[in-house]
Structures are given as structure tokens and as C-alpha cells.
Amino acid sequence: MNAYPLSAVVGQSELVEALLVNAVAPEVGGVLVRGERGTAKSTAVRGLAPLLPPVLAAADQPFAFAPGERAPGGVVADDAETALRPAALVELPLGATLDRLVGSLDFGRALGGEHRFEPGLLARAHRGILYVDEVNLLPDHLVDALLDAAASGVVRVEREAVSQTHAARFLLVGTMNVEEGELRPQLLDRFGLGVEVAASSDPNERAEIVRRRLAFEADPRGFMSEWSAKEQELARRIATAREHLPSVDLPGRELLRITTACARLGIDGVRGDIVTALAARALAAFAEEDAVREEHVRRAAKLALAHRRRRDPFGNHVADAQSLEQALDGHDPDDEPPSGPNGDGRGRGSVPSSGSSSESEPASAATPSGFEPQPDPRLPARERQDVPLQATLPSKALSLAGAGRGPTGRRARAAGRQAGSIDSRPAQAWSDDVAVVATLRHRLVHGEAGVREHVRSGREGVFICLVVDASGSMGARKRLARIKGALLELLREAYASRDRVAIVTFRDGGAQLSVRPGAPLGRAAEAIETLSAGGRTPLAAGLVAAEHVIRLERVRQPERRSIAVVLADGRVADERGEIREAARRLGRAAAAVHVIDAEEGPVRLGLAASLAAASQGQVHRLVTPPSTPRRIA
Numbered sequence: 007m008n009a010y011p012l013s014a015v016v017g018q019s020e021l022v023e024a025l026l027v028n029a030v031a032p033e034v035g036g037v038l039v040r041g042e043r044g045t046a047k048s049t050a051v052r053g054l055a056p057l058l059p060p061v062l063a064a065a066d067q068p069f070a071f072a073p074g075e076r077a078p079g080g081v082v083a084d085d086a087e088t089a090l091r092p093a094a095l096v097e098l099p100l101g102a103t104l105d106r107l108v109g110s111l112d113f114g115r116a117l118g119g120e121h122r123f124e125p126g127l128l129a130r131a132h133r134g135i136l137y138v139d140e141v142n143l144l145p146d147h148l149v150d151a152l153l154d155a156a157a158s159g160v161v162r163v164e165r166e167a168v169s170q171t172h173a174a175r176f177l178l179v180g181t182m183n184v185e186e187g188e189l190r191p192q193l194l195d196r197f198g199l200g201v202e203v204a205a206s207s208d209p210n211e212r213a214e215i216v217r218r219r220l221a222f223e224a225d226p227r228g229f230m231s232e233w234s235a236k237e238q239e240l241a242r243r244i245a246t247a248r249e250h251l252p253s254v255d256l257p258g259r260e261l262l263r264i265t266t267a268c269a270r271l272g273i274d275g276v277r278g279d280i281v282t283a284l285a286a287r288a289l290a291a292f293a294e295e296d297a298v299r300e301e302h303v304r305r306a307a308k309l310a311l312a313h314r315r316r317r318d319p320f321g322n323h324v325a326d327a328q329s330l331e332q333a334l335d336g337h338d339p340d341d342e343p344p345s346g347p348n349g350d351g352r353g354r355g356s357v358p359s360s361g362s363s364s365e366s367e368p369a370s371a372a373t374p375s376g377f378e379p380q381p382d383p384r385l386p387a388r389e390r391q392d393v394p395l396q397a398t399l400p401s402k403a404l405s406l407a408g409a410g411r412g413p414t415g416r417r418a419r420a421a422g423r424q425a426g427s428i429d430s431r432p433a434q435a436w437s438d439d440v441a442v443v444a445t446l447r448h449r450l451v452h453g454e455a456g457v458r459e460h461v462r463s464g465r466e467g468v469f470i471c472l473v474v475d476a477s478g479s480m481g482a483r484k485r486l487a488r489i490k491g492a493l494l495e496l497l498r499e500a501y502a503s504r505d506r507v508a509i510v511t512f513r514d515g516g517a518q519l520s521v522r523p524g525a526p527l528g529r530a531a532e533a534i535e536t537l538s539a540g541g542r543t544p545l546a547a548g549l550v551a552a553e554h555v556i557r558l559e560r561v562r563q564p565e566r567r568s569i570a571v572v573l574a575d576g577r578v579a580d581e582r583g584e585i586r587e588a589a590r591r592l593g594r595a596a597a598a599v600h601v602i603d604a605e606e607g608p609v610r611l612g613l614a615a616s617l618a619a620a621s622q623g624q625v626h627r628l629v630t631p632p633s634t635p636r637r638i639a
Contacts, residue, residue, distance in 0.1 A: 008226040012053030013236040016215045017206040018046050023289075024199045024309050025054045026240075028177055030247040031288040034281055035156075035198025036178035038141070038189070038313060045203045046215075047181040051137050054179075055095035057241045059248065061133045065089040069125065070133040071173065076160075078109065078125040078172045094134030096127050096176075100143055108151055108163050109170060111446060123170045128161045131176040141180030142189050143504070145414045145464060149193050152178070156196050184526075195274070198281045200313025247291040254287045255297040263303055267333035273314050282310040304334055392481070394490035394535060396631055403600045403626045404496070404569060406468060410597075412566040415467020415504035433459035467504035468567050469523065469559050471596070472496075473552045474537070475574035475604070476513040481539035485604045489573050492602075492628055493534045496571075497527050506566070508555050509533060512548030514541035519551065523559050543578040545613075549588035556595045567597040570621075575604040576613030585613070589620035599623030 015022055024037045039047045063070040064077075064086040070093075071077035073086045098107065109126035127136070128151075138144065144152070155161050161174040180197065182189070194200075206212050222229040230237075261283060268279045285306035286298045293302075311330060409421035430444035437459040444458040472493065480486040500507050507530055509521035520537075521530045549572070556568045570592055580586060593599050599621040603614035618625040 008230060009052045009056055010049045010222055011230060011233040011237050012050060012057060013240050014218055014222075014229075014233050015046050015050050015053065016218065017208075017211050018050060018203055020309070021047070021050050021201045021203050023305070024201045025050060025179075026244065026292060027199065027285050027288045027306075027309065028179075029054060029058055029244045030292055031251060031284050032175075032177050034284050034288065034310075035196065036180070037199040037201060037309075038194070038197035039179070039181040039201050039203060040184050040313075041181075041201075041203035042183060042205065045205055047203060048137075048139060051135070051179050051181065052095065055093060055135055057237065057244055058093035058135075059241075059245050060090040060092055062088050063091055063133070069129050070094060072133075075173045076171060078123055078129055078170060094131060096131035096134060096136050098127055098136060098138045098144075098148075100140055102127070102148065104147055104151060107148055108155075108161055109168070110163075111168055123163075123168055125172070126161075128155050128174045128176070129172060132172075132174055134176060136176040136178050138178070138180045140182055141193075142182040143414060146190075146416070147464065149190060153192055153196060194313060195277060197313065199285065199309040201309065202312070243292060243294075246294070247288065250294065251287060251291040253296065254290045256283055256287055257297060260286065260298050260300065260303050263300070263334060263336075264307065266336060267307060267330070268311065270333040271311065271315055271329065273311060278311050278314045282306050285310050304331075307334060392484060392487035392490075392539075394494055395484060395487040397488040397491040397628045398495050399492050399571075399602065400626050400629055402624065403571065403602060404470070404499075405600075405624075406567060406569060406598050410466050410468075410565070410567045412466035412468060413504070413563070414464065416465045417468045417503045417505055418466050418567065420464040420466035421462060429461040430458040431461055433457045466567070467506070468569055468597075469506045469508070469556070469563070470496075470500060471523075471552050471556050471559075471568060471570045472507065472509045473548050473570060473572040473574075474509060474511045474520075474534075475543060475545065475548070476511045476537055476539050476541075477543035477577075478513075478540050479543060479575055479577040480604065483606050485575055485606070486537065486539045488628055488630060489602070489604060490534050490537065493573070494531055497531055497534070501527050506559070508559070510548055510551045510555060511537065512544050512551070513539070514544070516544055517547040517551035519555060523555065523562075543574075545574060545576075545578055545580075546584040546588045548572075548574075549585065549592050553588070553592045553595045556592075560595075568595070570596040570599045570623075571602065572599065572617060573602040573604060574614070574617075575606070576617070577605065578613070580613065580616070586616060586620040589617045593621030593623060596621075601625045603627050 012022060012025070021039060024039075028034050028037055039051070041047055061070045061072075063072050064082045065088060066086065067077055067082060069077070070091060071082050073082050073084050073088065075082050105126065107126050108128055110124055112122040112124035138152075151161075155174045156176075156178055159173060159175045161170075161172055163170040178197065180189075206215070218229075264282045264286070265279050268276075268282070273279070282303070283306075286302040289302040289305055290296075290298045295302075307330060308327075312327075315330070404417070406418040409419040411421060412418075414420070430441040433440060433456075437457075439460045439462075441458045441460045444460075445456075448458060449455065474489065474493070476486065480489070497507065506524050507521065507527060508519065508523040508525075509530055510517055511520045512518075520533050552570055552572075556570065559566070559568060572592075578585075589599075599618070600623055601614045601618045601621075603625055604627075605614060614625050617623070
């Protein structure tokens with residue numbers, strides 16, 4: 007297959023630079039590419055492989071193992087005949103099994119009675135590129151194997167009649183869409199460099215991208231011939247830089263600039279320092295310079311440290327870039343004045359509350375016992391928008407019983423084929439999940455007849471529908487402010503757990519879908535922060551809207567289970583039973599319903615308990631710190 011030339015990629019200079027740094031210095035540790043779809047992530051990665059210098063490997067080896075290295079069949083003889091071969095580009099598909107990644111018993115030879123190991127993708131990628139598209143969606147058991155191999159440079163396979171160890175040094179390149187969830191911190195740190203890519207906003211640049219792509223698709227060979235001179239020059243510069251790299255000097259002042267910046271930014275460990283230094287030397291070598299300059303350090307730090315600083319999926323990336331520049335200048339990024347216009351530190355969505363600023367608003371003497379005052383529907387709703395206060399949901403508020411067959415995630419137990427195989431057992435008569443390796447092993451080694459099936463274990467992502475009461479009564483006693491704080495914490499957890507989230511809010515005369523399912527969680531966070539309280543409490547309408555959203559989502563992804571989380575104070579009457587009937591329908595639509603009771607005060611209506619009973623769900627209360635709640639941005 008013809009790869010699109012790397013030199014023909016338009017508008018992704020940082021991505022191309024990160025790939026070239028790894029081509030010059032593979033010990034940098036690979037690159038993680040984040041960005042939306044259609045931004046040339048995969049195109050650039052596939053274009054790098056033809057530019058890498060060929061590797062010298064033993065001629066009789068199926069993969070690029072050199073004399074003296076431990077190959078799957080044993081240590082390669084020191085005097086083995088060698089030959090040059092192109093650096094491999096191996097892609098790890100999302101549907102790959104652990105056996106496919108690390109290797110397993112050779113089925114064909116096993117059927118003939120021979121016990122032979124079949125190497126996996128890690129062996130094929132040795133001294134080449136291992137490319138993982140949508141790396142953040144990899145199942146955890148594959149991530150564990152990748153982490154072990156990337157950290158040690160060795161693959162160890164100990165499972166079902168297989169005991170093998172071989173070298174595995176590869177350039178790990180991963181691409182991901184940030185809307186689909188975050189990486190585990192251990193794997194995130196294993197990538198040497200990180201790049202954020204986005205589509206160009208320049209119409210002329212976008213037009214050039216389209217022209218080149220159409221020309222490539224119309225005549226791939228002709229297009230590659232047109233760019234062959236630039237590709238050859240790029241390959242020559244990579245080879246020259248590799249030879250020149252050992253002699254590139256890193257002056258003490260630039261090394262101190264790197265370590266000072268990492269210390270001021272609070273980078274965990276010293277891997278960031280080391281990678282920045284390696285990348286700066288690679289940039290200098292590629293520029294055919296003898297010593298690292300400040301410019302090289304700044305470019306390298308931007309590639310090596312940005313993804314190591316990212317802790318909050320809703321953080322301000324512009325501020326992060328500014329902090330990096332300040333740290334490289336020798337300034338402490340934490341010594342900043344308050345960001346609010348009045349020096350009060352207010353963040354996004356921090357709008358002053360209207361009305362009384364007291365913690366409680368006593369009910370009117372004319373109000374029936376137990377009810378918050380409901381506004382007159384003939385008058386405009388009185389708005390109140392408080393900043394989020396620190397609060398969390400109890401851990402059981404997002405629990406889901408049993409095991410599902412939804413897409414890979416970290417929320418609930420999974421039992422489908424997407425879950426990793428951890429063992430085998432005699433197969434049930436109706437099983438279609440046959441463990442072929444285990445079946446062969448028991449027949450060849452133990453002489454046992456019969457078919458065995460996989461025992462699987464894993465985690466799945468779910469769909470969380472948040473049903474939020476934004477009526478006027480939620481503005482009293484800072485109820486909505488605490489709900490906001492708890493929801494922001496929930497979104498951070500959902501981001502890491504690869505859950506899909508939708509938000510239904512209800513107030514005044516009805517309910518609305520404030521955040522559609524699968525929308526970026528940063529958008530959901532903004533919707534929560536700017537949510538205001540006011541108007542009446544159409545709770546039944548909110549429950550009906552949530553049921554509708556959940557049923558539509560089930561049509562889209564039948565295997566993904568759903569959790570409805572209803573957050574309300576229940577300060578509304580249900581004389582006709584409409585709320586309880588809507589709760590019953592919601593309970594039938596969702597796999598689990600959790601009601602967060604925000605009701606306070608000496609007189610309580612207990613509607614939350616009624617909702618939970620009608621929906622066959624559970625009722626919980628917010629968890630707040632013992633001290634005075636603090637505002638969170």
C-alpha cells in the first residue's frame with residue numbers, strides 16, 4: 007500500500023516535528039497524538055515508516071532480531087548472517103486479543119502434535135513502529151501488556167502451555183480523539199512526546215490539503231514521484247542526524263533550564279526532564295548543529311511536557327502553554343494574580359448570585375408546610391446562578407449491578423467478548439466463546455478430551471443520563487451550587503471511565519436536553535457551571551425527557567447499559583401521581599436509577615424516596631466536606 011508522503015502533509019508542523027524527533031532518537035519513547043477526526047494523524051504516522059533507516063537483522067529471522075538478541079526462538083547467534091530490512095510499521099487494532107499482541111501457541115503446528123510458539127505483534131514491531139489508533143479505547147489487559155513491554159523492552163508470555171521471553175524495542179505511536187476518554191496515567195507517561203492537533207482554520211490552507219489529497223487518490227504513484235525528491239532529502243537528514251546525535255552537546259545552562267522548568271511545573275519523576283533533554287539534542291542534530299540552543303529546549307519542552315501536565319480534562323490549555331513558557335523563563339507559574347476581573351479569582355461561569363446572598367432562604371409564612379415558595383407562573387422566573395461548591399456523590403451513586411456487554415471502559419463489570427480472557431473452563435453446551443488454545447493444550451499435554459471456553463473479566467463504559475433540577479427552590483441553601491460541584495467531579499470520573507454523558511435539565515414549564523449524548527465533556531462542564539436556578543419544578547417532564555433520551559441511546563448502542571442520575575430537592579407535590587408514574591417508566595428504561603436527594607430543612611416531603619421506590623432505584627445524599635464548602639472553578 008502506498009503511504010502518503012510525510013513531506014506533503016500540510017499544516018501539522020508540530021506533529022511532523024514530533025515524529026522526526028523520534029526518528030532521529032528512538033529512545034525518546036514515541037509520541038501520543040491527540041485530536042479530532044480528519045486531522046492527518048494516521049496519515050502522518052504511516053508516512054514516517056518509509057523514512058526510517060533500514061535495520062540490520064539476522065537473515066534467517068522472520069522479524070528484525072539482530073545477532074545476540076533474544077528472539078522468540080531463542081538467542082540469535084552472534085555470527086549469524088545479517089541483512090538490511092525496512093523498519094516495520096505494525097498496527098494494533100482495537101479488536102486484537104492478548105494472544106495476538108504478545109503471542110500464543112501456534113494452532114496449525116499444534117494440530118499436528120508440535121508445540122511451537124507463534125510470535126505476536128510486539129515481536130513483529132521490534133526495532134520498528136507499533137501504531138495504536140484510538141489508543142485510549144484499548145482494553146486494560148492490553149494496556150498492561152503494552153506498559154510492561156515498553157518499560158522493560160522485553161515481552162514475557164506465561165500462559166496456557168506457553169512460556170516465552172523475547173526482546174521488544176519499538177517506537178510506540180498512539181493516536182486518540184480526546185472526546186472518547188482519557189488514557190491511564192501510566193500509559194500516558196510512557197509516551198515520550200505529546201501533540202495536540204486540530205483542523206486548520208485558514209481556508210487557503212484547507213484548500214491546499216484538499217488539492218493534495220485528491221491528487222494522491224487520483225494517481226498515488228504519480229503523486230509520490232512528485233514528492234520523491236523531498237522524501238529522499240528528509241530520509242537523508244534523518245540518517246545524518248542519527249549519526250551526528252552522539253556528538254551533540256547539551257550545555258549546562260540549557261540542562262538547568264530544563265530541570266528548573268520541570269521542577270516549577272511539578273512534573274512527576276524525572277522522565278520529563280530526560281525526554282526533554284533527548285528531544286532537544288535530536289532537534290539540534292536534525293538542524294545539523296553541534297550544541298543545543300534555547301530554541302531547541304523550548305520546542306522540545308512543548309512536545310515533552312504538555313501531556314505530562316494535563317490532569318484536568320476541562321483545564322485551560324492556553325494557560326498551560328503560558329505556564330510552560332514562564333517556567334522556561336525561570337518564573338514560578340503558581341505566582342499569578344487572581345484571574346477574575348476584580349481580582350476575586352472567579353473562573354468560567356462564576357456569575358454573581360442574584361437575590362439574597364445568605365445560605366438559607368426561609369419559606370414564606372403563607373407557604374404550606376414543607377414546601378419551598380413556588381413562583382407565580384404568570385411572572386418571569388427569578389434567576390440565580392451560583393458558582394460550584396465542593397461536593398461529591400457517594401461511590402454507590404453510580405453503581406451498576408451485574409456484568410454487561412457494553413464497550414470497553416472502567417465503570418462496571420463486563421462479561422462479553424470485549425473483556426479479556428483470564429482463564430478457561432469446560433465449555434457449556436450453548437457456549438460460542440471457545441478457548442482454542444486451552445482446548446488444544448488439554449488435549450496435547452493432558453490428554454483430556456472436550457472443548458473449553460474462555461473465562462473473561464473486564465470493565466465496560468456506560469451511558470450516564472443526568473437529570474438536574476434547576477428550579478427556583480434549588481437556589482435556596484446553595485443546593486444547586488453543591489450539585490454543580492458534585493457534577494463536575496462526576497464528569498472528571500466519567501472522562502476517565504470512558505462513559506457517555508447527557509444532561510437533562512428541568513425548570514419553569516418543561517425540560518430540555520442541555521447536553522446531547524456523547525458531546526465533549528468540556529461542553530458538559532461549561533453547561534453545568536453556567537446553569538442557573540429559577541422558576542417552577544416540572545419534575546415529571548424531566549423524568550419523561552430522560553426516559554426518551556435513554557431509549558434513543560439504546561437504539562444507537564444496544565449493548566451499552568445506562569444509568570439515570572436524578573438530582574432534585576423534591577420540593578413539589580405529586581397529587582396526581584404523575585411524577586411516580588414517570589419514575590416507573592424511567593426505571594424500566596434504565597439499567598439503574600440513582601436519586602440524589604438535595605432536600606434540606608426540618609420538614610421534608612420525602613419525594614426522593616418515593617422516586618427511588620417507583621423506579622426501583624436507590625436514594626443517596628451529597629457528600630460535603632466537614633468544613634465550610636469552598637468554591638471550585
